[in-house]
Amino acid sequence: MIEVENLRKEYGGFVAVEGSDFTVPEGEVFGIVGPNGAGKTTTLKMLAGLVEPTSGSARVAGYDARDAEMREHLGFLPEESPLYEDMTATSYLHFFADLYDVPDETAERRIHDTLDELDLDHRDRPLGDVSKGMKRKVAIARSLVNDPDVLVYDEPASGLDPLTTNYIVEFTRDLAESGKTVVFSAHNLFHVESVCDRVAVMNDGRIVARGSVEAIREEYGRTEYHVYTTVDVAGAVPVDDARATVRAAAGATADAGGVYRRVVESMDAVEETRELATAAGGEVADIETKTPSLEDIFLDIATESPGVEGRP
Ligand code: ATP
Numbered sequence: 001m002i003e004v005e006n007l008r009k010e011y012g013g014f015v016a017v018e019g020s021d022f023t024v025p026e027g028e029v030f031g032i033v034g035p036n037g038a039g040k041t042t043t044l045k046m047l048a049g050l051v052e053p054t055s056g057s058a059r060v061a062g063y064d065a066r067d068a069e070m071r072e073h074l075g076f077l078p079e080e081s082p083l084y085e086d087m088t089a090t091s092y093l094h095f096f097a098d099l100y101d102v103p104d105e106t107a108e109r110r111i112h113d114t115l116d117e118l119d120l121d122h123r124d125r126p127l128g129d130v131s132k133g134m135k136r137k138v139a140i141a142r143s144l145v146n147d148p149d150v151l152v153y154d155e156p157a158s159g160l161d162p163l164t165t166n167y168i169v170e171f172t173r174d175l176a177e178s179g180k181t182v183v184f185s186a187h188n189l190f191h192v193e194s195v196c197d198r199v200a201v202m203n204d205g206r207i208v209a210r211g212s213v214e215a216i217r218e219e220y221g222r223t224e225y226h227v228y229t230t231v232d233v234a235g236a237v238p239v240d241d242a243r244a245t246v247r248a249a250a251g252a253t254a255d256a257g258g259v260y261r262r263v264v265e266s267m268d269a270v271e272e273t274r275e276l277a278t279a280a281g282g283e284v285a286d287i288e289t290k291t292p293s294l295e296d297i298f299l300d301i302a303t304e305s306p307g308v309e310g311r312p
Contacts, residue, residue, distance in 0.1 A: 031192035034202035075143030085128030133164035231282025
């Protein structure tokens with residue numbers, strides 16, 4: 001369980017995070033999404049007890065995030081996690097299990113099972129010689145050696161190929177299904193869509209949208225209809241480039257007038273356009289339905305939302 005209330009971090013007058021509020025129950029995956037500098041890492045570091053909040057509170061597994069005891073219940077994956085290059089995956093993970101005082105037998109079983117679940121080969125190669133994706137998997141395995149209740153992952157799949165990204169993102173889902181609380185950050189909505197129960201979109205230090213990806217899509221992802229008419233109607237603009245194809249679609253004759261496009265957001269407005277075109281002696285030649293991609297939605301949210309005071 002994670003409970004964040006009115007969390008704020010200011011660095012000498014610069015507001016990195018402002019008024020963050022969210023709760024993540026056990027068994028849920030929560031995504032924090034946002035462009036560079038939005039405040040994702042600062043938020044996660046406050047959860048991990050690595051950055052002291054200026055005000056507000058962050059509670060993790062029932063403890064204040066600043067409480068040293070909290071760390072026994074936390075698995076944190078930093079954005080960059082340099083590993084000891086001379087160690088093998090297995091020896092490296094045993095080293096961390098020792099730091100957490102995990103009994104040898106438990107550590108042996110846990111490390112073996114986690115590496116199996118992560119489908120990690122080359123467990124006995126020095127970490128300096130393994131691929132970036134494998135290094136990231138080892139860092140994830142490290143976050144699990146103490147069998148934590150809460151996992152806080154900063155960009156777990158950043159810079160990895162799509163297959164490994166998918167694997168890691170799906171793995172976080174499995175962790176939540178086993179009862180853990182998972183929060184992770186990502187740059188865009190793609191990677192989070194399939195695994196996150198809910199997301200918070202951050203921009204300029206503030207959460208500017210939140211909910212399930214589906215709800216965000218519904219709220220911000222308005223479908224547009226591009227209605228092409230053979231006559232000028234109110235709100236339409238002439239479209240030169242589409243003239244030939246649309247005319248052909250309409251069966252218009254070569255000497256007919258131009259083609260016009262009216263962009264509307266409802267089927268009623270499409271119907272109204274049809275009536276306007278008919279009244280003007282023309283017709284609707286074509287209708288295109290434009291459903292925004294997640295990327296479009298994300299860009300809209302990020303660019304339209306106001307930032308916080310204290311950010312230049
Ligand atoms: P990215 O996707 O690039 O990792 P982010 O969303 O994780 O970005 P943060 O790293 O949390 O963003 O940074 C938020 C803002 O706070 C940035 O403008 C950053 O420069 C600033 N910031 C972060 N840490 C510090 C610090 N220690 N001192 C001063 N400013 C900081």
